[in-house]
Amino acid sequence: MKTEPAAKPVDAQSLLEVDRIIHEPARLAIVAVLAACESADFVYLRNITGMTQGNLSVHLTKLEDAGYVAVEKRFVGKKPNTLCRLTPKGTAAFKQYRAQMARLVK
Amino acid sequence: MTTSRQIDEWMQRTRRYWYLDGISDAAMGLFLLLLGLLFVGESVTPPGSPLWLLWGTAGPLLLVGGAVAVGWLVRVLKERYTYPRAGYVTFEKQGSRRVARALAGFLLAAIIGAGIAVATHRLEHISFLYGLVFLGAFGYLSYRLGLRRYLLLAAWSLVLGITPLVFSLSLDQEGALFFIGVGAGMLVLGIVAWYRFDHSAPRQPERDDENRAGG
Numbered sequence A: 001m002k003t004e005p006a007a008k009p010v011d012a013q014s015l016l017e018v019d020r021i022i023h024e025p026a027r028l029a030i031v032a033v034l035a036a037c038e039s040a041d042f043v044y045l046r047n048i049t050g051m052t053q054g055n056l057s058v059h060l061t062k063l064e065d066a067g068y069v070a071v072e073k074r075f076v077g078k079k080p081n082t083l084c085r086l087t088p089k090g091t092a093a094f095k096q097y098r099a100q101m102a103r104l105v106k
Numbered sequence B: 001m002t003t004s005r006q007i008d009e010w011m012q013r014t015r016r017y018w019y020l021d022g023i024s025d026a027a028m029g030l031f032l033l034l035l036g037l038l039f040v041g042e043s044v045t046p047p048g049s050p051l052w053l054l055w056g057t058a059g060p061l062l063l064v065g066g067a068v069a070v071g072w073l074v075r076v077l078k079e080r081y082t083y084p085r086a087g088y089v090t091f092e093k094q095g096s097r098r099v100a101r102a103l104a105g106f107l108l109a110a111i112i113g114a115g116i117a118v119a120t121h122r123l124e125h126i127s128f129l130y131g132l133v134f135l136g137a138f139g140y141l142s143y144r145l146g147l148r149r150y151l152l153l154a155a156w157s158l159v160l161g162i163t164p165l166v167f168s169l170s171l172d173q174e175g176a177l178f179f180i181g182v183g184a185g186m187l188v189l190g191i192v193a194w195y196r197f198d199h200s201a202p203r204q205p206e207r208d209d210e211n212r213a214g215g
Helices: A012-017 A025-035 A042-049 A053-065 A088-105 B004-015 B023-044 B051-086 B095-120 B126-145 B148-166 B171-200
Strands: A039-041 A069-076 A079-086
Touching: A025 A039, A025 A042, A025 A053, A025 A069, A025 A079, A025 A088, A025 B004, A039 A042, A042 A053, A042 A079, A042 B004, A042 B051, A053 A069, A079 A088, A088 B004, B004 B126, B023 B051, B023 B171, B126 B148, B126 B171, B148 B171
Parallel strands: none
Antiparallel strands: A039 A079, A069 A079
16 A cells, blocks of 8 residues: 655754745735846835735835835935835845745755 | 745746836837838849948948937836836846846847858848847747747747748848838837736826835
């Protein structure tokens, strides 16, 4: 009789090392979007992530506080515009997170 | 848990944002149409005509000036119509550089290949080479961005590259047919993409992101 292969043990240490700031799905979406471009404004981030204005603001502030995202407030014509970009620290954290995830699912 | 596929999807959607409104395609299509018309002018001008002086000057001017004009036109149109609706995104690193490098590589290969072919008279139908180069460029864009219209343009480029094999055309006529065909294809698909974008991205309210909490 065939037996089911035993489930691969999860590397607990790797799980503990996962960056909690990035691991949260909403913040991960923001970071992934910003990793694919040089900068994106608040309107674009809200459209692509589908978050509400308040929710996006809260997550951006957390990422800004962690030093992962730089936020610049400017004017385009007479309209205020909030431009976000991933910092080098944020880029490194995102790369590390993806590598960790890849190792975990292997 | 968010999967790697979802992360890739977010990143790809952002990369394709530049192409989504079709403005860059339409502008490039217009540029290629003008290039094709230059070939038409050359193909109908008899040897020794003073018009050759005009074509000789217009060619380099169109290539250099056209590239600058396309860049300017795309930027102005996006700032006027796209960014106020769907948000402002800038691309200067990673993916965009790789795409630019790939396109530059294809262009360089085309120029070198065309030069060798013309110099050695080995390749009678230069448009076949154009077709292969554009097939590669559009195919890469389709793979990279996941936009089906580039797959269509890749197939169309190959058709336009093969067509002169059936008919006996001069080099100028082949160039005219190819660039007018590809230019028209890009222009039409760019306009269709714009029409779709225009209907799917409503204008944002006036003071949309002014009061970002915590910002």
